[in-house]
Amino acid sequence: MITGFHSTAAANQTNDSELSSNRNTYVVQAVKKVGPAVVGISNKAYVRDNFDQKVLIEKGVGSGVIFNSNGYIATNYHVVEGAQEIVVSLSDGRTFNGKVLGVDPATDLAVVKVDASGLPAAVLGDSSTIMAGEPAIAIGNPLGLEFSGSVTVGVISALNRTIEIGDRKFDLIQTDAAINPGNSGGALVNADGQVIGINSAKISADGIEGMGFSIPINSARPILQSLMENGKVVRSYLGVGVWDKNTAARYGYSLQIDNGVYVVRVEDDGPANQAGIKQGDIITKINDTAVNSVADLRKVLDDIPVDTKVNVTIIRNNRTLSVTAVLKEIPN
Numbered sequence: 458m459i460t461g462f463h464s465t466a467a468a469n470q471t472n473d474s475e476l477s478s479n480r481n482t483y484v485v486q487a488v489k490k491v492g493p494a495v496v497g498i499s500n501k502a503y504v505r506d507n508f509d510q511k512v513l514i515e516k517g518v519g520s521g522v523i524f525n526s527n528g529y530i531a532t533n534y535h536v537v538e539g540a541q542e543i544v545v546s547l548s549d550g551r552t553f554n555g556k557v558l559g560v561d562p563a564t565d566l567a568v569v570k571v572d573a574s575g576l577p578a579a580v581l582g583d584s585s586t587i588m589a590g591e592p593a594i595a596i597g598n599p600l601g602l603e604f605s606g607s608v609t610v611g612v613i614s615a616l617n618r619t620i621e622i623g624d625r626k627f628d629l630i631q632t633d634a635a636i637n638p639g640n641s642g643g644a645l646v647n648a649d650g651q652v653i654g655i656n657s658a659k660i661s662a663d664g665i666e667g668m669g670f671s672i673p674i675n676s677a678r679p680i681l682q683s684l685m686e687n688g689k690v691v692r693s694y695l696g697v698g699v700w701d702k703n704t705a706a707r708y709g710y711s712l713q714i715d716n717g718v719y720v721v722r723v724e725d726d727g728p729a730n731q732a733g734i735k736q737g738d739i740i741t742k743i744n745d746t747a748v749n750s751v752a753d754l755r756k757v758l759d760d761i762p763v764d765t766k767v768n769v770t771i772i773r774n775n776r777t778l779s780v781t782a783v784l785k786e787i788p789n
Contacts, residue, residue, distance in 0.1 A: 490650030520643030532642030559684035582651030597643025636669030696727015
């Protein structure tokens with residue numbers, strides 16, 4: 458009789474009191490707290506088969522974290538992008554059809570809702586208190602649901618790593634806990650069993666190992682709240698199109714400026730036009746924050762509420778001027 462297959466199931470049911478202190482580590486305790494709140498998310502969409510019939514296929518699988526017991530789940534935007542059907546798989550074997558309540562492509566976050574209550578919800582921690590070198594635990598589905606609930610352990614490698622993706626900057630947590638495809642949307646957890654980040658990106662290149670990135674939970678929390686309540690994130694805009702040196706080079710131009718961003722377009726009804734900003738101006742500061750790239754401008758505007766009055770420092774014909782603009786909500 459082969460007995461090895463029974464031992465794993467028995468071990469999974471072991472009580473804390475039956476474990477030695479050597480086995481009942483902080484990792485075991487943290488996983489027991491957060492593991493039930495980590496889910497699998499299957500993104501399904503309709504395509505045409507060889508007979509021109511519509512068929513529902515699985516586009517991909519990611520992870521999510523239940524952050525509210527009434528069925529609200531945090532995940533990445535790219536996990537649910539383009540989905541026509543969402544299936545959420547819980548760690549206890551239950552599955553639910555999910556609905557995407559809202560997405561925020563700018564931060565790669567999304568909220569999925571399932572029609573259920575009393576679900577196991579993770580405790581969200583305070584990512585401002587984490588330190589480089591402290592333990593970090595990643596929980597998710599690295600290569601699909603057949604590897605659901607996988608746990609990897611490492612440390613917080615660095616804080617506030619600024620990564621530019623497109624025309625936006627992201628301040629991320631860097632960890633060497635393994636984060637593989639499918640982990641996206643899963644939880645980064647501290648030794649107390651609190652979620653400190655939503656796993657999002659992994660640098661993959663020859664010769665590079667152990668560099669995973671997670672959206673700090675303090676940055677994610679207000680976005681998730683806004684998506685849950687409003688279905689969108691309200692952001693401010695200035696109403697200008699700008700280039701930095703790199704942007705200009707992509708369009709075949711050489712931009713001869715030492716700092717700031719060059720205004721190539723001013724929207725007719727936007728805050729910049731009302732403040733007197735013109736095409737050809739160079740924006741160097743918003744309030745006291747220097748702006749030297751398109752990503753810099755996006756980041757500073759993201760952090761300022763709609764209807765706020767700001768001072769914009771510009772250079773026009775080699776003269777430095779200061780104008781006042783009232784930021785508006787980005788139009789749909």
